[in-house]
Amino acid sequence: MSQRAEQAVPQENGESTFTVIVAAVANLGIAVAKAVAGVISGSSAMLSEAAHSVADTVTELMLLVSLKAGAKPADEEHPLGYGGARYIWALLASVATFVGGGVFAVYDGVHTLTHGEDPGDPLVSYVVLAIAFLLEGYSLRTGLKQARDEADRFGVHIKRYLRHTPDTAVKAVVMEDSAALVGLVLAAAGLLGGQLTGSGVWDGVASLCIGVLLVYVAWVLGHANSELLIGRPLPPEMRAAVRAELLADPHVVDVLELTTLLQGPREALVAAKVDFRDMSSAADIERACDRMAQRVQERFPAVRRVYLDPTPGPAQDSGVRPAASSR
Numbered sequence: 001m002s003q004r005a006e007q008a009v010p011q012e013n014g015e016s017t018f019t020v021i022v023a024a025v026a027n028l029g030i031a032v033a034k035a036v037a038g039v040i041s042g043s044s045a046m047l048s049e050a051a052h053s054v055a056d057t058v059t060e061l062m063l064l065v066s067l068k069a070g071a072k073p074a075d076e077e078h079p080l081g082y083g084g085a086r087y088i089w090a091l092l093a094s095v096a097t098f099v100g101g102g103v104f105a106v107y108d109g110v111h112t113l114t115h116g117e118d119p120g121d122p123l124v125s126y127v128v129l130a131i132a133f134l135l136e137g138y139s140l141r142t143g144l145k146q147a148r149d150e151a152d153r154f155g156v157h158i159k160r161y162l163r164h165t166p167d168t169a170v171k172a173v174v175m176e177d178s179a180a181l182v183g184l185v186l187a188a189a190g191l192l193g194g195q196l197t198g199s200g201v202w203d204g205v206a207s208l209c210i211g212v213l214l215v216y217v218a219w220v221l222g223h224a225n226s227e228l229l230i231g232r233p234l235p236p237e238m239r240a241a242v243r244a245e246l247l248a249d250p251h252v253v254d255v256l257e258l259t260t261l262l263q264g265p266r267e268a269l270v271a272a273k274v275d276f277r278d279m280s281s282a283a284d285i286e287r288a289c290d291r292m293a294q295r296v297q298e299r300f301p302a303v304r305r306v307y308l309d310p311t312p313g314p315a316q317d318s319g320v321r322p323a324a325s326s327r
Contacts, residue, residue, distance in 0.1 A: 016169045016265070017067050022142045023173045024060035026135040027053045027180075030128075037128040044112040045190035045206040046125050048105035052183055052214060053132075055101030056176050062093035063169045070264055080305070083264030084229060090168045091225040097176065098218035105211030112204030122191040129191075133184050140177035146170055164235065166228055167265035172221050179217045183210045234260040234268055238300065242270055245295050246308075251280045251288040256311055269305045270296060275313035285310050 031053035038046035070086030144158070147170055151161035165171055190206025193199075233239060239260055246255050257273040274292075276285050293306035 016146070016167060017064065019143050019146050019173050020060050020063045020067065020169055023139045023177060024057055024064070026139040027056040027060060030132045030135055030180075031057055033128045034132065037125040041122050041125045041191070043122065043125050043187070043191055043194075044108050044200070044203045045187040045210065046128075048108050048207040048210045049129075049132075049183055049187045051104040051108075052101045052180065052210060055097045055099075055214070056180065058096045058100060059093040059172060059176060062089050062096065063172060066090050066093070067169060080269070081263060081267060083267045086264060087168065087225045087228045090172065091222060091229065093172065094218045094221035094225060097214060097221065102211050102214035102218055105207050105214060107211075109204045109207030109209075109211055112200055112207060122195050125191055126188070129184050129188050133181065136177050136180045136184065140174065140181065143170055143173040143177060147174055165265070166232070166262045168221065168225055168228070169265075171224065175217050175221060179213050182213060186210050186213075228262060232262050234262065234270075241299065242296055242303075243272075245299060246272060246274060246292050248295075249288050249292050251276050251284055252292075253277055254313055256313060263304070266302050268300070268303045269307075270303050271307040271309070273309045273311040276310050 031050055034046055034050035034053055038050050066086040066089030069089060070083050072082040074081040147162055148158050151158040162171055162174060186206045186209050190203040193202025239258060243255050243258055246252060252274055254275040255272055256275055259271045261269045263269055289308045296306055297303050
């Protein structure tokens with residue numbers, strides 16, 4: 001691994017940890033306040049929002065565990081490192097969001113619609129919602145700042161970065177805080193509707209909407225983590241650039257097979273079967289492999305491991321010497 005990659009990984013892990021801690025502290029305080037306000041006002045939507053914040057707090061605690069587990073260095077028992085541990089914990093965090101927030105909110109909304117509800121004094125709830133909006137907004141701002149910095153580093157739009165980033169901790173914070181702000185607006189709308197009409201239907205509908213929103217967020221995060229656990233390659237443009245770096249070496253005829261694998265947010269593996277020129281000596285091939293690995297890692301610091309397999313091309317397998325390259 002290059003020195004640049006060694007320096008970048010701890011720094012960027014620290015940024016993700018700070019982002020998650022900010023979100024966890026904010027959600028823990030908000031969850032308590034929402035629960036108290038929900039009990040006082042009797043609002044179903046407020047209780048759903050309390051469950052939402054509890055689920056988010058549990059999620060962020062799991063994300064902190066995932067960051068610590070994924071940062072462990074490779075050892076004899078796990079020669080490719082512990083990057084996959086991050087996605088296992090992040091997947092469990094998405095399940096917590098689904099069960100702890102989404103399912104409860106949907107159940108509470110259905111219960112309110114079928115059994116009715118007497119709207120209480122919404123004043124405390126409005127105050128809590130306003131404070132929660134400010135805290136969630138600050139947490140979202142922290143997550144978006146890191147996401148924007150990362151997007152600028154890769155030269156892509158922030159929407160594209162959030163859609164494809166392997167740093168699911170930052171993605172989870174941004175999505176959950178965005179959902180939290182939408183949920184706060186829905187809860188406020190439910191309270192206002194109940195206050196104006198005297199009916200608890202508005203509160204029940206708001207709770208249902210919050211539940212559906214949380215289920216959607218949990219599904220998106222769960223799908224992203226499951227893809228990374230199964231094995232996701234580098235983006236097509238990066239794969240093309242890696243192939244170009246390998247083909248640029250004067251001893252290389254062709255890259256017969258290129259396999260890339262994301263092992264963590266800042267950790268990727270590259271393996272390739274490379275057809276070398278017949279006239280290249282064993283020493284030439286050894287130096288070329290070392291040279292190509294260094295070039296790939298310097299251009300892409302996230303590539304921690306490069307494995308190159310000298311393999312004869314189809315023409316050589318059939319006993320026909322390959323034509324000289326025009327490069």
